[in-house]
Structure formats: structure tokens, C-alpha cells
Amino acid sequence: MATAFSATLPLHGSSQEIVLASPPDCLLLLLSSDPPVLSPFADSTRSISSISCRCPGNCQGEETHQSLLITKEEGLVLYEDMILGRSFEDMCAQMYYRGKMFGFVHLYNGQEAVSTGFIKLLTKSDSVVSTYRDHVHALSKGVSARAVMSELFGKVTGCCRGQGGSMHMFSKEHNMLGGFAFIGEGIPVATGAAFTSKYKREVLKQDCDDVTVAFFGDGTCNNGQFYECLNMAALYKLPIIFVVENNLWAIGMSHLRSTSDPEIWKKGPAFGMPGVHVDGMDVLKVREVAKEAVTRARRGEGPTLVECETYRFRGHSLADPDELRDAAEKAKYAARDPITALKKYLIENKLANEGELKTIEKKIDDLVEEAVEFADASPQPGRSQLLENVFADPKGFGIGPDGRYRCEDPKFTEGTAQV
Numbered sequence: 001m002a003t004a005f006s007a008t009l010p011l012h013g014s015s016q017e018i019v020l021a022s023p024p025d026c027l028l029l030l031l032s033s034d035p036p037v038l039s040p041f042a043d044s045t046r047s048i049s050s051i052s053c054r055c056p057g058n059c060q061g062e063e064t065h066q067s068l069l070i071t072k073e074e075g076l077v078l079y080e081d082m083i084l085g086r087s088f089e090d091m092c093a094q095m096y097y098r099g100k101m102f103g104f105v106h107l108y109n110g111q112e113a114v115s116t117g118f119i120k121l122l123t124k125s126d127s128v129v130s131t132y133r134d135h136v137h138a139l140s141k142g143v144s145a146r147a148v149m150s151e152l153f154g155k156v157t158g159c160c161r162g163q164g165g166s167m168h169m170f171s172k173e174h175n176m177l178g179g180f181a182f183i184g185e186g187i188p189v190a191t192g193a194a195f196t197s198k199y200k201r202e203v204l205k206q207d208c209d210d211v212t213v214a215f216f217g218d219g220t221c222n223n224g225q226f227y228e229c230l231n232m233a234a235l236y237k238l239p240i241i242f243v244v245e246n247n248l249w250a251i252g253m254s255h256l257r258s259t260s261d262p263e264i265w266k267k268g269p270a271f272g273m274p275g276v277h278v279d280g281m282d283v284l285k286v287r288e289v290a291k292e293a294v295t296r297a298r299r300g301e302g303p304t305l306v307e308c309e310t311y312r313f314r315g316h317s318l319a320d321p322d323e324l325r326d327a328a329e330k331a332k333y334a335a336r337d338p339i340t341a342l343k344k345y346l347i348e349n350k351l352a353n354e355g356e357l358k359t360i361e362k363k364i365d366d367l368v369e370e371a372v373e374f375a376d377a378s379p380q381p382g383r384s385q386l387l388e389n390v391f392a393d394p395k396g397f398g399i400g401p402d403g404r405y406r407c408e409d410p411k412f413t414e415g416t417a418q419v
């Protein structure tokens with residue numbers, strides 16, 4: 001089956017301007033509103049290994065090659081974050097099938113380079129808005145594995161005290177502004193957060209250069225809120241990066257069958273902002289694109305739309321038997337596992353050795369195990385938490401004349417569904 005990434009897309013015209021950002025030249029920044037010369041789906045981002053050395057000594061690829069895009073420390077941070085995302089999600093699958101979690105659980109396996117590539121560049125006061133596939137975004141943003149796992153277990157020690165569950169990871173402390181179950185629902189929230197940063201800086205004259213990164217899927221780009229927010233973000237030059245995680249599928253609907261133009265990055269120039277396509281299976285390429293977009297936003301130069309070509313390695317949710325996607329397509333992307341690719345890069349460029357990477361893997365295994373033990377041992381939320389965050393003031397509905405929550409009355413749920 002053809003995919004958006006393998007299909008030969010018609011190329012129109014050739015009068016448009018393509019600006020190659022340099023350095024790094026792995027970033028193809030399309031600033032024109034005209035159609036591109038190259039299909040961005042035809043490897044618009046060059047392989048990192050093909051970038052030639054630009055260091056003053058023309059070192060021809062020596063150990064201390066100055067054209068490497070990361071330092072050893074940065075490389076290890078990226079590796080650890082991606083391993084954390086993968087191990088955490090694998091553990092979620094186990095716990096879900098053991099009945100420790102309820103409702104839908106959507107895993108992020110395969111897409112780690114996008115979360116890590118963007119979020120590891122952010123500061124604590126920058127904001128992240130996610131979707132229902134949100135565990136890994138929360139982890140990358142610094143929410144602890146304990147807090148995310150406990151939330152999944154519905155326990156009071158979870159980041160939302162067990163009231164949000166898998167699709168609603170939120171942490172005020174980390175400016176993780178949520179998982180959202182409805183597709184597109186987070187995009188206006190992210191736009192609002194970006195507006196807040198601009199208002200603080202320009203109206204309240206506060207020292208604020210915070211940016212917001214909004215993650216969402218390809219299927220979501222057929223939703224009206226996306227277009228409304230692109231318009232407002234461009235109009236107000238908001239410090240926001242719209243990151244499309246194009247994994248080719250919206251549940252069982254192929255991206256090619258559901259959208260009039262599969263090249264999502266093109267919507268950026270249509271609204272007057274840069275649109276960028278990047279290989280979302282390569283964390284270093286994602287990081288370079290992210291750097292440019294985040295820097296633009298911090299400098300007050302406005303929004304960027306980034307389309308990351310990625311793939312999910314599991315079904316849409318843990319309830320999905322994943323029978324619709326073609327085996328050859330799955331195999332093709334499995335061979336491009338972003339974690340394996342980073343590992344290879346770190347070792348080949350002598351930024352890390354097998355032993356150092358194994359140590360990180362072991363550390364993360366232990367951390368995830370410990371998160372499960374913690375979540376399992378944590379208490380369930382009390383019944384009194386039931387109406388919290390449902391009414392601004394639960395008096396008159398949730399609280400009876402005796403001042404106690406009505407739900408604490410054993411008769412409260414009599415004759416209705418048990419909660």
C-alpha cells in the first residue's frame with residue numbers, strides 16, 4: 001500500500017523560493033507560500049551523516065568532529081529520555097493487560113524522537129500541550145514516572161490525583177497543560193498559553209520569553225480548530241510551535257484517504273508562517289528543526305508549523321488489534337527505530353560506548369519498575385474527590401445541608417450506576 005511517505009506526489013511549478021537554513025543545513029525551511037520544488041516527502045532533510053565537516057581544521061571526521069550536532073552530555077540526555085519513553089510505554093502495556101488501568105490507553109512507541117527532540121530543548125516555564133497519546137510528552141517535560149504511572153492506575157498520588165487517567169496528564173508545576181481526549185481540543189489551549197506569554201511580555205512588561213509547543217496528529221489536521229489557531233497564531237505572531245506527529249494513520253483511516261493534500265507542512269506558508277517537514281524518526285534532525293523554531297518563537301518572530309514524519313509501533317490504543325496496517329509498512333518503519341538510530345550514532349561517533357548506554361537502560365528499567373510498585377501501593381482517591389473540578393462551587397449540588405459531600409452518603413448512588 002502506498003503511504004504518504006512513499007507516494008510520488010505531483011510537483012507543481014518551480015518559481016518558489018526555498019530557503020535552506022545554514023547551519024545546520026539539515027533543516028529545510030520553506031518560507032514560500034508557493035508549491036515547493038522538492039516534495040518534502042522525498043527526504044527533504046538530509047541524513048546527518050552526510051553533512052560534511054565545517055570545523056576550522058577540516059578534521060575529516062575525527063573523534064572530536066566539530067560538526068557533530070550534539071555533545072556527549074546532550075546525546076546521553078536524549079538517549080535516556082527516549083529509553084524512558086519506550087520502557088514506560090512497554091510497562092503500561094503489561095499493566096493494562098493485567099487489569100491495572102481502565103479505559104483507553106494510547107501508547108507512543110516509535111514516536112519518541114519527536115517528544116525528546118522538542119521537549120528536551122524547553123525550559124520548565126515553557127508549556128507543552130499534548131493529546132490522548134500523552135504519557136511520554138509528560139515524562140519528557142519532567143513529570144515523574146511515579147506521578148504518570150500512578151495517574152494511569154487512578155491513584156491519589158497521580159499527577160492529577162487519579163482524576164485524569166491516561167488521556168489527561170497535567171502538571172501545573174511542569175507547565176504540562178494536558179493530554180486531551182478530543183482531537184484538536186488542545187490546540188486552542190496551546191494558542192491561549194502562547195497568547196499569555198506574549199501578553200505578559202508586551203502588555204504587562206514582564207520578563208517572559210516562554211514558548212508553547214502543541215503536539216497533535218495528522219488526522220487532527222482535518223479539524224477546524226487547527227486552522228483557526230494557525231490563523232490567530234500568525235496574526236498575533238504568537239510564540240508557539242505546532243508539531244504534527246504524522247504517523248500516517250488516524251485510528252484505521254489512512255492519512256492519504258482522508259486529506260485533500262497530504263503534505264501538512266504546506267498549511268504553514270498558507271497562513272504566513274514557516275512550514276517545515278522533518279524526518280521524525282531521527283531525533284537529531286527533529287532537534288535541529290526544533291531549535292530553529294523555538295528560537296524564532298522566543299525572539300518574538302512568531303509561530304512555526306513542523307510536520308514530523310513518524311510511525312507508531314503499536315495499535316492505535318491497547319484495545320486495537322492493529323490488523324488494518326500493512327505488514328510491509330510496519331516492517332519498513334520498525335527498521336527505522338529512532339532509538340536504535342540514536343544508539344548507532346552515539347557509538348559510531350564515539351560519543352558513548354555500549355557500557356554507558358547499558359547503564360542508562362538499567363537505570364530506566366529500575367525507575368519504571370519502582371514507579372509501578374509506587375503506583376500499586378498508593379491509595380485510591382477518596383469518594384469526596386468525586387465532584388472536585390466538576391463544579392467551581394459544589395455547594396447546592398455536591399454538598400448536602402449537613403455540609404458533607406452528598407456522594408459520601410451511602411445512598412447517593414442508590415438506583416444509579418455505581419461510581
Ligand SMILES: Cc1ncc(C[n+]2csc(CCOP(=O)(O)OP(=O)(O)O)c2C)c(N)n1
Binds near residue numbers: 133183184216247316
Ligand atoms: C473531536 C473528536 N472526534 C473524533 C474523535 C475520535 N478519535 C480518537 S483518535 C482519532 C484519530 C486521531 O488521529 P491522529 O490525529 O492522526 O492521531 P494519532 O492517534 O495518530 O496519534 C479520532 C478520530 C475524537 N477523539 N475527538
Ligand SMILES: [Mg+2]
Binds near residue numbers: 250
Ligand atoms: Mg495519526
